[in-house]
Amino acid sequence: LSENDILFLSKALTFWDRLNSEEKELITKNLASIKYKKGEAIHRGENDCIGLFVVKSGTVRTYLMSEEGKEVTLYRLFERDVCVLSASCIIKNITFDVNIDAESECEILLINSSVFFELVQKNIYIENFSYKIAVDRFSDVIWAMEQILFMSFDKRLATFLIDEATNNNDDTISLTHEQIAKYMGSAREVVSRMLKYFANEGTVELLRGGVKILDKSKLRYLLK
Amino acid sequence: LSENDILFLSKALTFWDRLNSEEKELITKNLASIKYKKGEAIHRGENDCIGLFVVKSGTVRTYLMSEEGKEVTLYRLFERDVCVLSASCIIKNITFDVNIDAESECEILLINSSVFFELVQKNIYIENFSYKIAVDRFSDVIWAMEQILFMSFDKRLATFLIDEATNNNDDTISLTHEQIAKYMGSAREVVSRMLKYFANEGTVELLRGGVKILDKSKLRYLLK
Numbered sequence: 001l002s003e004n005d006i007l008f009l010s011k012a013l014t015f016w017d018r019l020n021s022e023e024k025e026l027i028t029k030n031l032a033s034i035k036y037k038k039g040e041a042i043h044r045g046e047n048d049c050i051g052l053f054v055v056k057s058g059t060v061r062t063y064l065m066s067e068e069g070k071e072v073t074l075y076r077l078f079e080r081d082v083c084v085l086s087a088s089c090i091i092k093n094i095t096f097d098v099n100i101d102a103e104s105e106c107e108i109l110l111i112n113s114s115v116f117f118e119l120v121q122k123n124i125y126i127e128n129f130s131y132k133i134a135v136d137r138f139s140d141v142i143w144a145m146e147q148i149l150f151m152s153f154d155k156r157l158a159t160f161l162i163d164e165a166t167n168n169n170d171d172t173i174s175l176t177h178e179q180i181a182k183y184m185g186s187a188r189e190v191v192s193r194m195l196k197y198f199a200n201e202g203t204v205e206l207l208r209g210g211v212k213i214l215d216k217s218k219l220r221y222l223l224k
Numbered sequence: 225l226s227e228n229d230i231l232f233l234s235k236a237l238t239f240w241d242r243l244n245s246e247e248k249e250l251i252t253k254n255l256a257s258i259k260y261k262k263g264e265a266i267h268r269g270e271n272d273c274i275g276l277f278v279v280k281s282g283t284v285r286t287y288l289m290s291e292e293g294k295e296v297t298l299y300r301l302f303e304r305d306v307c308v309l310s311a312s313c314i315i316k317n318i319t320f321d322v323n324i325d326a327e328s329e330c331e332i333l334l335i336n337s338s339v340f341f342e343l344v345q346k347n348i349y350i351e352n353f354s355y356k357i358a359v360d361r362f363s364d365v366i367w368a369m370e371q372i373l374f375m376s377f378d379k380r381l382a383t384f385l386i387d388e389a390t391n392n393n394d395d396t397i398s399l400t401h402e403q404i405a406k407y408m409g410s411a412r413e414v415v416s417r418m419l420k421y422f423a424n425e426g427t428v429e430l431l432r433g434g435v436k437i438l439d440k441s442k443l444r445y446l447l448k
Contacts, residue, residue, distance in 0.1 A: 064373070070374060141362070149372065150294060
């Protein structure tokens with residue numbers, strides 16, 4: 001690990017200044033830097049408990065999956081965000097399990113479960129940080145829930161397209177209708193129907209394996 | 225406040241032993257015991273921040289409400305449960321707002337926001353407890369979300385009826401189809417259709433303003 005990684009970590013983990021030198025050493029000696037390809041699984045539900053990680057680069061997607069394979073995206077994490085649901089075996093009152101995928105090429109810095117367990121036991125500020133991060137995600141999840149349950153589908157799809165374009169800094173969204181449906185916890189037919197409607201209005205252009213936004217102001221108008 | 229209230233509080237608030245005598249006095253001198261009638265509002269979204277409370281008796285329901293008045297129940301709290309979402313103005317990273325109602329006649333012990341704020345500032349164990357309680361509720365919410373998004377409606381309705389009967393210790397559920405729909409975040413038509421189906425199967429009997437469970441084993445069978 002480079003000096004830069006340690007510096008990066010110390011900024012992401014806001015409890016850093018509360019650590020004694022022994023605890024700092026425990027982290028830096030055991031820290032792993034791991035790369036994932038786009039679409040690769042980082043954490044798989046109840047069978048996994050990799051530990052706490054910080055996103056060094058790329059985008060990470062956290063989602064629920066039903067027994068039938070239906071997915072609902074809960075939130076995304078970006079550079080310097082901390083993931084604690086991947087250490088749910090340590091934070092005992094997180095009684096649910098999520099899936100975590102690399103949405104783009106990713107690199108993470110991982111503090112494995114056994115080291116994390118030792119730290120949480122020793123230092124109240126680390127436990128506190130972990131709960132705090134979990135509560136941040138709680139807020140994200142309520143937002144997602146309100147979107148899914150309360151927002152009409154045209155608004156949701158408009159929000160999704162704008163967010164994707166903004167995140168990738170590209171008005172062409174390279175996702176199939178099937179993939180969009182999966183990310184939105186919806187059905188392909190529903191997505192296709194609405195995209196066709198948007199295309200007829202001149203808001204988007206449908207491409208092979210993607211969607212191009214032609215008129216962002218029309219999408220934004222839907223959200224008013 | 226009686227000695228019993230203080231004893232009750234000290235058991236519900238697991239940080240009690242971490243308080244110094246000054247902090248204990250701050251709580252007990254400012255503690256309010258409040259009674260609510262069935263159906264009364266305890267906390268109303270973003271306009272409210274009453275503080276942290278412990279349920280002394282009765283059942284409290286927490287739910288989201290859309291702009292159009294659609295409701296989705298997140299979880300219920302029972303005797304000795306602690307509510308921290310009613311103090312979301314103090315826990316800064318709770319960025320969402322919920323509604324909290326007395327589902328039955330209720331009594332709560334309330335630590336108001338300004339006292340709670342002072343305590344959280346002073347004592348890391350209180351802050352830690354608050355986050356921990358919020359993470360408990362996070363787990364409840366994910367459970368509710370999985371029910372709503374992944375479970376077929378017959379299973380959800382069966383679960384709802386069984387839970388209501390168990391909570392009230394009465395196989396007659398005194399709720400209209402409209403109310404059941406509201407609690408389940410569904411539409412009245414959907415509830416009515418499924419209840420009619422259950423009635424045809426001899427599982428329930430439809431009453432004026434209520435539903436009587438005739439065959440619990442049939443409802444339970446749906447959940448397998």
